Amino acid sequence: GSSSVKFTALDMQGNAEMASGVVERIGLDNPQLSYANSRGNHIERQVSVSDVRNAMGIIIECLTNKEYGVVKINQEIEAVGHRVVHGGEKITEPVIVTDMIKSVIAEYGELAPLHNPPNLKGIKACEEIFPHAQQVAVFDTAFHTTIPEHAFLYGLPYSLYTQDRIRRYGFHGISHKYVSRQAAGYIGQPIEKLKIITCHLGNGCSITAVDGGRSVDTSMGFTPLEGLIMGTRCGDIDPAIVFYLMEHKKLDNLQVSELLLKHSGMLGLANIGSNDLRDIINARDKGDPQADIALRAFAYRIKKYIGSYMAAMGGLDMLVFTAGIGENSPLIRSMACKELDGQNALGIMLDDEKNADGNRKLCAIHHDTSRVKVLVVPTNEEYEIANETLHVVQNRDRIRT
Numbered sequence: 552g553s554s555s556v557k558f559t560a561l562d563m564q565g566n567a568e569m570a571s572g573v574v575e576r577i578g579l580d581n582p583q584l585s586y587a588n589s590r591g592n593h594i595e596r597q598v599s600v601s602d603v604r605n606a607m608g609i610i611i612e613c614l615t616n617k618e619y620g621v622v623k624i625n626q627e628i629e630a631v632g633h634r635v636v637h638g639g640e641k642i643t644e645p646v647i648v649t650d651m652i653k654s655v656i657a658e659y660g661e662l663a664p665l666h667n668p669p670n671l672k673g674i675k676a677c678e679e680i681f682p683h684a685q686q687v688a689v690f691d692t693a694f695h696t697t698i699p700e701h702a703f704l705y706g707l708p709y710s711l712y713t714q715d716r717i718r719r720y721g722f723h724g725i726s727h728k729y730v731s732r733q734a735a736g737y738i739g740q741p742i743e744k745l746k747i748i749t750c751h752l753g754n755g756c757s758i759t760a761v762d763g764g765r766s767v768d769t770s771m772g773f774t775p776l777e778g779l780i781m782g783t784r785c786g787d788i789d790p791a792i793v794f795y796l797m798e799h800k801k802l803d804n805l806q807v808s809e810l811l812l813k814h815s816g817m818l819g820l821a822n823i824g825s826n827d828l829r830d831i832i833n834a835r836d837k838g839d840p841q842a843d844i845a846l847r848a849f850a851y852r853i854k855k856y857i858g859s860y861m862a863a864m865g866g867l868d869m870l871v872f873t874a875g876i877g878e879n880s881p882l883i884r885s886m887a888c889k890e891l892d893g894q895n896a897l898g899i900m901l902d903d904e905k906n907a908d909g910n911r912k913l914c915a916i917h918h919d920t921s922r923v924k925v926l927v928v929p930t931n932e933e934y935e936i937a938n939e940t941l942h943v944v945q946n947r948d949r950i951r952t
């Protein structure tokens with residue numbers, strides 16, 4: 552991110568997480584390190600960091616620390632997997648970082664100004680700090696490059712696609728890919744035969760139609776602003792609202808973008824001064840009508856997308872909930888599936904007891920009579936990045952030998 556670096560060290564032979572942490576508030580007041588290893592050491596302290604390069608220095612100090620580190624020297628780290636937000640149409644799978652890949656990441660910085668430039672800084676810092684390691688870029692857009700043209704085009708002049716690359720790209724791809732595969736594995740069926748809808752509901756929210764293991768549509772678009780109602784982002788709106796705000800409210804470009812990205816969504820709708828869904832649910836439970844309608848709008852949008860993606864795929868075998876809200880909120884899961892179980896409805900029926908108990912673990916929460924299976928699948932983007940990285944490195948070694 553622009554002001555934080557999240558990291559996890561994994562031993563891929565033992566399939567085990569060794570340590571993880573985050574350096575936050577980089578370049579701001581009171582930067583902070585949080586770190587924990589699998590032996591139970593936990594560290595929280597203020598650090599002095601002004602940029603991503605310094606943050607990487609702190610991270611490697613932590614990982615090699617005699618007392619609480621997990622490797623002796625930085626050469627023990629054999630590969631570094633980087634989550635890169637935007638790879639556009641050009642990058643369809645994880646790749647070894649080369650100069651050409653870095654220039655593509657820089658080029659797409661135009662479309663993802665908050666994400667790609669810091670991603671590139673992170674890569675360059677790791678090239679210096681881990682000169683022996685393979686650097687691999689894993690893209691959030693890559694999983695969605697299988698979306699067909701009729702689904703990724705907007706109803707705009709075609710030249711805006713061909714010349715300006717304005718189209719649906721989709722995000723959260725690492726998570727949607729990971730949870731769809733976990734879900735297929737859980738029910739023991741090949742993903743190639745399944746139609747799955749994955750709902751990633753965190754601060755950012757998106758929903759994806761996965762047909763035969765490939766993304767065929769997703770709710771985020773040209774940027775991560777489109778689609779579901781999110782923590783502070785508006786999701787789908789009539790674009791004419793933007794002209795109205797500029798003309799009648801006299802807002803300039805920046806003010807409109809701040810409004811739609813940072814002051815809308817659940818923060819704006821519930822109006823309780825928090826975008827944390829737990830706070831909004833508490834307010835509703837205490838009788839706040841605005842919190843109640845905000846939650847209903849949030850769940851209704853999810854339900855509408857579920858219906859439209861069933862139509863897009865011509866059916867559905869499995870519905871998956873993941874991320875902070877999807878993994879933890881029986882209320883939102885049940886509101887999103889409400890009335891989808893009737894006789895002429897979509898065949899999605901939750902089991903109330905399983906739903907109430909189905910938090911933070913991979914489990915099924917549908918009723919025995921439900922035609923569609925409904926699963927909670929904890930996402931693990933770090934593991935997915937590490938796994939993709941391992942594949943890329945192993946394939947490269949295989950080609951070489």
Ligand code: ADP
Pocket residue numbers: 752753754755782826827828829830832874875876879880
């Ligand atoms: P990020 O997109 O930042 O990775 P997360 O996936 O961690 O976000 O999700 C954060 C969201 O999850 C917050 O809105 C938080 O309110 C919500 N959340 C976490 N636990 C619960 C819960 N028990 N009930 C409802 N919402 C929850």
